[in-house]
Amino acid sequence: MKKIAILTSGGDAPGMNACIRACVRSAINSGLEVYGVDRGYKGLVENRIFPMHSTSVCEIIHRGGTILKSARCLEFKEKETRKIAADNLKALGIEGLVVIGGDGSFTGAKALSDDFGINVVGIPGTIDNDLAYTDFTLGFDTAVNTVLWAINALRDTMTSHDRVSIIKVMGRHCGDIALYAGICGGAEYILVPEIPYDIQKIASEIKTNKERGKTSSIIVLAEGAGNEQEIKTVVSVISGADVKFSTLGHIQRGGTPTMADRMLAAKFGVAAIEILIANKTNRVVGCKGKEIFDLDITEALSQKKQIDKNLYDIAALLC
Numbered sequence: 001m002k003k004i005a006i007l008t009s010g011g012d013a014p015g016m017n018a019c020i021r022a023c024v025r026s027a028i029n030s031g032l033e034v035y036g037v038d039r040g041y042k043g044l045v046e047n048r049i050f051p052m053h054s055t056s057v058c059e060i061i062h063r064g065g066t067i068l069k070s071a072r073c074l075e076f077k078e079k080e081t082r083k084i085a086a087d088n089l090k091a092l093g094i095e096g097l098v099v100i101g102g103d104g105s106f107t108g109a110k111a112l113s114d115d116f117g118i119n120v121v122g123i124p125g126t127i128d129n130d131l132a133y134t135d136f137t138l139g140f141d142t143a144v145n146t147v148l149w150a151i152n153a154l155r156d157t158m159t160s161h162d163r164v165s166i167i168k169v170m171g172r173h174c175g176d177i178a179l180y181a182g183i184c185g186g187a188e189y190i191l192v193p194e195i196p197y198d199i200q201k202i203a204s205e206i207k208t209n210k211e212r213g214k215t216s217s218i219i220v221l222a223e224g225a226g227n228e229q230e231i232k233t234v235v236s237v238i239s240g241a242d243v244k245f246s247t248l249g250h251i252q253r254g255g256t257p258t259m260a261d262r263m264l265a266a267k268f269g270v271a272a273i274e275i276l277i278a279n280k281t282n283r284v285v286g287c288k289g290k291e292i293f294d295l296d297i298t299e300a301l302s303q304k305k306q307i308d309k310n311l312y313d314i315a316a317l318l319c
C-alpha cells in the first residue's frame, strides 16, 4: 500500500478535522502518499481528489466541521456510479480509502470494496452515537456538551420564572444525545424514541410537583420521540405550567471538539492507517472503554443499536 485517500461523508461531526489530521499525519509519517476527497462520495465520483501534505492539516485540530466538506450522494447506491469512483481512485494508483461517517457511509464503503476491490476502512463519525458496535462515535461527546450548555442556561431562566422547558435535541432514531445530556444536565424527564412514555402522566406529575413547590422542570425531547407542539400543549393544559420550547438544531453539529473527541480522533485515525498498511479491508474502527479495536464492516453494520436501559433507569432514579 503506497497511496491512500480520505473522505468525510454524511452529517459532519466535531472531531472530523482532528481525525483527518490524525490520518494524514500518521499516514505520511508511515511513508504513504495521501489524497483528500472533496465532499464525500460526490467528490469521488466527480474526481475531485487532491494530494494532501502534513501542512494541509495545520490549524484544524480545534475546528468543528470538516475541511474536506461533506455531501450526500444518493447515486452512490448505484453500482455504475461506484464504478466511476473506483476507476478514479485506480487511475491515481490509490489502493486504500478511509471513510469517516455513519452507517450510510459505511454501507457505501463496503459496496466499493466488495464490487471493485478498493481497501476501505470506516471511522465512526456522527453526533448521533447510533452505531451499535462502538461505545462512542466521533462528535457525540462534543454534541452532548453543547446540549448540556443549553440545558444549564435554560435551567437558570426557567427556575427564575417557574417555567417548564422542553428542549429538543438531534439523534435521528437514536436517543443517546438526549439520554446523556439529560442525565448530566439533571433533566426531570428524558423522552427517547426507543422507550415509550406517557405524556399525560408526566404532565400530571408536573402539576403535583408544582403544588408541592417544585415549580420548574426540564424535559429533554429526542428527535423521533414525539411531536414537540403536541407535547407542549398536553403539558401546559394538564399541569397549568408556562411551558417554553427550545430547539438547538444544527448548533449541535458544530463547535470546537472536546478533549474526548480529539483523543478519539487521534486514536481512530492512527488505527485506521495501521489497518490499511496491514492490507486489511472492509474494516471499521471502534472503541470499548479505553480500547480501540477493528471489526468487519458487515458485522459492525449488522449489530442493532439499543438504548442503554441501565442509564435510562439511572436517569429515572435521579429526578
Ligand code: ADP
Residues within 6 Å of the ligand: 009, 010, 011, 041, 071, 072, 073, 074, 075, 076, 077, 078, 101, 102, 103, 104, 105, 106, 107, 108, 109, 111, 126
Ligand atoms: P451517514 O453516513 O451519516 O449515515 P447517510 O445515511 O446520509 O449518512 O449516508 C451518507 C452517504 O453514504 C450517502 O449520501 C451515500 O452517498 C452513501 N450511502 C448511503 N447508503 C448507501 C448504500 N446503501 N449504498 C451505497 N452508498 C450509500
Ligand code: F6P
Residues within 6 Å of the ligand: 011, 126, 127, 128, 170, 171, 172, 223, 253
Ligand atoms: O446524523 C446527524 C444528524 O444531525 C441527525 O441527528 C439529524 O437527524 C440529521 O443529521 C440532520 O440532517 P441534515 O443536516 O441533513 O438536516
